[in-house]
Amino acid sequence: MSTFKYGDDKIEAREIMIAIPSMAIAIGILTFPRHLSDVTEFSDGWVSIILSGVIAMLFAWAIAKLASKYPNQSFLSYASLLVSKPVAIVLTLLFSIQGIALTAFEVRAISDISHQYLFDKTPFEVVGLCFLLVVVYAVSGSRAGVFRLNTLFFPIIFCTTVILIFFAIGYMEVDNLLPVFKTDMSGYLEGTMQSALSYTGIGILFFYISLVKNPKKTPRMAAFGMGLVVITYVIIYLTCVAVYGPATEAIRFPLVELAKEIEVPGGFFERLESVFFVIWIMAIFTTTMMAFDVTVMALNSIFPKTNKMKIIFLLSPLIYFVSTIPSNYLELGIFAELVSYSGWGLSGTVIILLWIMHKIKGGRKNEK
Secondary structure, eight states: OOOOOOSOSOBOHHHHHHHHHHHHSSTHHHHHHHHHHHHSSTTTHHHHHHHHHHHHHHHHHHHHHHHHTSTTOOHHHHHHHHHOHHHHHHHHHHHHHHHHHHHHHHHHHHHHHHHHHTOTTSOHHHHHHHHHHHHHHHHHSOHHHHHHHHHHHHHHHHHHHHHHHHHHGGGOOGGGGOSOSOSOHHHHHHHHHHHHGGGTTGGGHHHHGGGBSSGGGHHHHHHHHHHHHHHHHHHHHHHHHHHHGGGGGGOSSHHHHHHHHOOOTTSOOSOHHHHHHHHHHHHHHHHHHHHHHHHHHHHHHHSTTSOHHHHHHHHHHHHHHHHTOOOSHHHHHHHHHHHHHHHHHHHHHHHHHHHHHHHHTTGGGTOO
């Protein structure tokens, strides 16, 4: 039986808008309130979220703007025009390595959390393997199908988060949010660095813009999509702080504990956190799926004669092996920081380099 295939792999600009939050909202949504509360006072973390969010929006716009100037060209193609093919190949390989690391981290993180909250008697290795197999199945299909899954899951994830916040209103205490602006500049700076880690993944725009039929609107859509992430993070952070106050910094997964705290009137659900957790797995799944897909896309552009499935089957054991390297929670945290900072560093360096070369070489002459 043959697999279903879409007519083509082209997508609309609005699907980029959905892909951004689908990529950015991942495992960090469960932990970032704790990290922010640890370095800022009271509810001042929202300032850091907005500051880092504005930077992320500018980066998303800049990447989409540059890529849209070379419509229907892969990252390797237009990067070769700007910085020579050998350098472009190196950059593409770096993106693929970063994608492997991000995929492995998400697999390990979701297996640890699932083991803690859902499958306490199942080894995390088994949970991680099952999760990775589902991701492999999704990536093996049409690339347009990846975006269809984003379009399907994103409204569910967003509405579920809104429902959680609505039910949490009765547990909020305004006093936990006060006073405001008590954090010093170093605290805001550290908070901005911490919250920036939750915006990892904008590098996918280097590769996915080539799939857009009419990329002229993608810069605005990319910035708007990142804006949705910023708003979501601010609301979630303020909700957690309003409910838990200073104790937020001592809770490993504040958002999960918030779901455990609330109760639906009438006792319709006994364990509401299980329902929310399943939905959040969707968010982590879409991030992992796109990270893996971009990795395959990058390597496929370097080795065009290699079948996509061969690349997937070669990468899968490697990703699983990397996911098992962290031996405890502390090492996993270090791994997370390495992945996030390397992602920001790589994307930032590449976009600055390519924009400079685009201006120097008169990139407009190369536009097609």
